[in-house]
Amino acid sequence: MKKLSLIAFLSFSVAVFSQKVNGSAENKSKVSNTVTAKADAENEAKMKAAQEKAQLPKPYDAKADAEADIQRLIAKAGKENKNIMIQAGGNWCIWCLRFNNFVQTTPELKKLVDDNYLYYHLNYSPDNKNEKVFSQYGNPGDKFGYPVFIVLDKYGKMIHIQPSDVLEEGKGYSLEKVKAFFQSWTSKS
Structure with missing residues (x-):
């Protein structure tokens, strides 16, 4: 058993x-x-x-002399009474390209930008990190990622840094948020 x-x-x-x-x-x-x-x-x-x-269009030029370009924009901004909108990023960045395309293909935003800003795409890439230029503005890409927006007044003084994530909506950008951002930093504000 x-x-x-x-x-x-x-x-x-x-x-x-x-x-x-x-x-x-x-x-x-x-x-x-x-x-x-x-x-x-x-x-x-x-x-x-x-x-x-x-x-998507590739607006960033790694070969550009960003420092000289921005100095030319500052001279022009004073004459035109416009602020300068710097979109920092690179052609490697899908969100940078999406934002550029969104602004360029949305008539309301394109008009708002064209009427109120001199717009510049400040390249950040392995080919050209533009370290000297970025350091003048406190290296905002290190803090916020890309794209990041640097707003200069018509005299070239930095008046605002804007991370892009607060402007996003889904896999793109919010028309109302982007429009409010652009309206907030015109030279006429």
Whole structure:
């Protein structure tokens, strides 16, 4: 009887262990499938962003002499009584390109900008970090990321730094928030 009980116990133990191993394999398979699905979704999102980026205009010039360009804008701003809007970022930055495209393709925003600002795309990229120019404005990209906006008055004095995340809405920008931002920093405000 003891032998029978021992055999029954061992058989039961093997069966339980076998179920645990099978269950563990099933769980590993489920986890693996979840990880694979997540990786596929991330790759798809990256591909879509790359396709979008390829289609958007590239307003940043890594070869530009930003310091000289901004000095020319300051001279012009005084004559035209306009502030200077510097959009800092690079052609590598999807949000920078989205913002530029949003402003250029939204007639209401384009008119607001054209009527009130001299607009400049200050490049930040491995090819040209414009460290000297950025340091004059406290390196706002280090604090806020890109794009970041630097508003200068018509005399070239920095009057505002604006991170872009507060202007976002979904995968783009809010018309009302961007419009309010531009209206807040005109030379006529």
